[in-house]
Structure formats: structure tokens, C-alpha cells
Amino acid sequence: MQLALVNQQSQQEVITVSTLNTVPLMDLGKNGSFRFFKQTITLNDLSRNRTFPADIYLPIAQTPRPIIVISHGLGSDRTSFAYLAEHLASYGFVVAVPEHPGSNSQQIQALLAGIADRVTNPRELIDRPLDIKFLLDELTGLSKSNSTFRGRLNLEQVGVVGQSFGGYTALALAGAKINFEQLKADCPALENTLNVSLLLQCLAVNLPKAQYNLSDPRIKAAIAIDPVVSSIFGQASLSQIKIPVMIVSGSSDTVAPALTEQIKPFTWLTTPNKYLALINGGTHFSTIAESPNAAVPVPTQVIGSSPALARRYVKALSVPFFETYVAQQSSYLPYLSPDYVNTISQQPLPLSLIKSLTSEQLQEAFK
Numbered sequence: 169m170q171l172a173l174v175n176q177q178s179q180q181e182v183i184t185v186s187t188l189n190t191v192p193l194m195d196l197g198k199n200g201s202f203r204f205f206k207q208t209i210t211l212n213d214l215s216r217n218r219t220f221p222a223d224i225y226l227p228i229a230q231t232p233r234p235i236i237v238i239s240h241g242l243g244s245d246r247t248s249f250a251y252l253a254e255h256l257a258s259y260g261f262v263v264a265v266p267e268h269p270g271s272n273s274q275q276i277q278a279l280l281a282g283i284a285d286r287v288t289n290p291r292e293l294i295d296r297p298l299d300i301k302f303l304l305d306e307l308t309g310l311s312k313s314n315s316t317f318r319g320r321l322n323l324e325q326v327g328v329v330g331q332s333f334g335g336y337t338a339l340a341l342a343g344a345k346i347n348f349e350q351l352k353a354d355c356p357a358l359e360n361t362l363n364v365s366l367l368l369q370c371l372a373v374n375l376p377k378a379q380y381n382l383s384d385p386r387i388k389a390a391i392a393i394d395p396v397v398s399s400i401f402g403q404a405s406l407s408q409i410k411i412p413v414m415i416v417s418g419s420s421d422t423v424a425p426a427l428t429e430q431i432k433p434f435t436w437l438t439t440p441n442k443y444l445a446l447i448n449g450g451t452h453f454s455t456i457a458e459s460p461n462a463a464v465p466v467p468t469q470v471i472g473s474s475p476a477l478a479r480r481y482v483k484a485l486s487v488p489f490f491e492t493y494v495a496q497q498s499s500y501l502p503y504l505s506p507d508y509v510n511t512i513s514q515q516p517l518p519l520s521l522i523k524s525l526t527s528e529q530l531q532e533a534f535k
Contacts, residue, residue, distance in 0.1 A: 170427050171419050173533040174446045178520035181506040193508050197484035200259035202227040207316060211266070213302045216295065221246070222266040222303055225257035226320055234325035234495045235262045235307070236486075237300050241332030241394075242271045242288060242368065247459045249331065255483040261490060262321055266303050268296050271333055290371040293346065293400070296337040297382035300328065304386055327389045327494040329486060331455060332424060333368065335395025335415075340382040342390040343409045348377055350402035365396035365424040372400050387411065389493035391486060394452050395433070396424045403436040412441035412493040416482065418450025420472060435527045441493065443504060445485055446520045447478055454478035454517070473516045481519050484512050 204227045212219045223246050227233050236256050238249045246267040253263040271288040304326065310317040330338035340346075355370040390409075393416040397406065417430035424430070426446070434444040447454060451472035457479065458466070488503030502508060506521045513519040 197480040204257035225263040232322040239330030239334030239337040329391040331393040335392035344405040354399040369400040414443040423452035
């Protein structure tokens, strides 16, 4: 019923505003007009003894361009969202895609080979956001010292997008703090839960209890796709986020269930510019491109139907969100509407978009 509520609200707004919108909108799922090239750099954070690569997609432009960082999920790598990096670069964004070494496909391969004894170290919950902070520091240096990067980067305009564990990473950078009180309440009941994502979130109970500084003021907007956040952040932490946020959810996600991990958390956001996109029939793997480095290929039935359509939605939503809130191009705001979403929505994965939802509305739908 709660999923139906999201779809009903989206359709109701389409009916309300569609008569007002007479300007034909482009299909932002199609490539933009910028040409670009890719440069791979290696980052070495001596303070954490951590070395990792990052692919940087650089548009060919006359002025410094806004930057978008993409954070992959657990068991994925920096190729998983290369399609999105290329798409955003074609619209003039510099796109930086780091590989998180302790939670990438190599980590899963080590686990399967018996070399690693756990899916990931709890420390990854801290190291992932720090990877991106370090990456932005390095890009700041390169923009001054390296001829390839000089004059190309606008470090005043930065956005972040992440999927699953990367969705957690994006929202940590946006200002949500690890909520040890919520974890203490939720994690003892772990054996009775149907929410697989809690296995990852509850690793945080093994971290030293401290105030970790994971947010970054350079981040101006964040997209979280299938994020895992209900216990590690909870309402108290998500309500602290001040920047624009878009949450993308799949109604058939069995890893990070839509209601628990995205729809309820959306109601906890207090930032005035927030969006919830629901891919009806989308799974946890719908938006991830298959990586050549995958430890185990994800079965087709787990990915679900039409992953190419789900990826197209991510491209079509990311462009106007980052154009509006990172590049400060207000002309893209009409694309962040149920009306536009209705024009790109297709079977078998119909798409809905809402900008507001309250916990009271959810409870009423539950009744």
C-alpha cells in the first residue's frame, strides 16, 4: 500500500500540473553535446595507508566545469557506473569515479577464495567517505599543478551519487552522521530481520564510538540509489542533511527493501529540496552495469527485467538534478517533476517521482 501511495501522489501531481507546462522538454536520457576524455589517476592516502585508483572523465570545454563523484556499491567497482560517468561528462560535468579498495569486486573475490574472512571491514563505513574527501583534495592540487587538469575543474560546484553502500557514502558526505544509538536499538534483532542490508549497517557497532567527520562542505547535492540507511543513520541523522537530495528506489529490491531503506528515510529528510524516484519493478541490481571484473555474475532473474531502462532513468534524472543544484542552471528545474517523469516512464518499469511525503501519510496507507 505504501508503494501505491508513492505512485498515486506522483500521478496526482502530473494531473495537476500538466496543463500548465507547455514547453516541450528534451529526453535527457540521450547523450549531451560535450566531447570528453578519460584519465586514470592513482591516489595514495599515507595517513590511512590506502592506495586506490580513480577514473576522471574530463569534458573538452573553455571554462572550469562542475564535478560529480560516483561511489560504487559493495562488490562492485568503478566500471559499474561508467555508463553514468560518460553520460554526465557528455553534459559538461567532470566526473570522478574512485574505487573503494576494501569493498569492491576484489574484496568479494577474496571472500569467495577464502582469503578474506568477512564481506568487508567495518572500517569501510569510515574509509569510503574519506576516500572521496581525499579525492577532492587531490583534484584541488592537480587543478593547480597538472596541465591536464588545470583550468578544467570547478571545485566550488561538486555533487555526489552513489548506489547501495555508495548511497550510504553519498549521504554521509551530505551530512548524515553514524547513529550509534539507533544501531544499538536495531542490531540485536538482526537474526529476525528480512532486511539483508542491516547485515552491512550493523557492522558499525564494531567501530570505536566516536564523532566521525565524514561530511564535506564542498558537496552541494547528493543522489542516493538504493541506499542502506535506516539504522546506521535513522531519522535523527538524516534530518540533519541540509543540501538537496534525491533518493532512487526499486520496488522489488530484496537487499535494501524500498519501504524500510528509502521511502521511510525519505520522510525523515527535512531539506527543502528533496526527491524520491520509485522504479516500479526495479531491483537492487537494476541500475548497475555488469562489470568485467565481477567476482560472480549476477543471475538475470536477480537483476530483473529491463536493466537498460532502469539505467536510462538514472541518466535522465541525474542530469537535471545536478544541473539545477550543482551547476546552478535553474532552466533544468522543469525536468525534476512528475510531469517530465511521466513522459519518460515506460513498461515494464514505470517510474514515479514525488517531492514530499510524511510519515503520517505512510501510516495511513498502512492502515
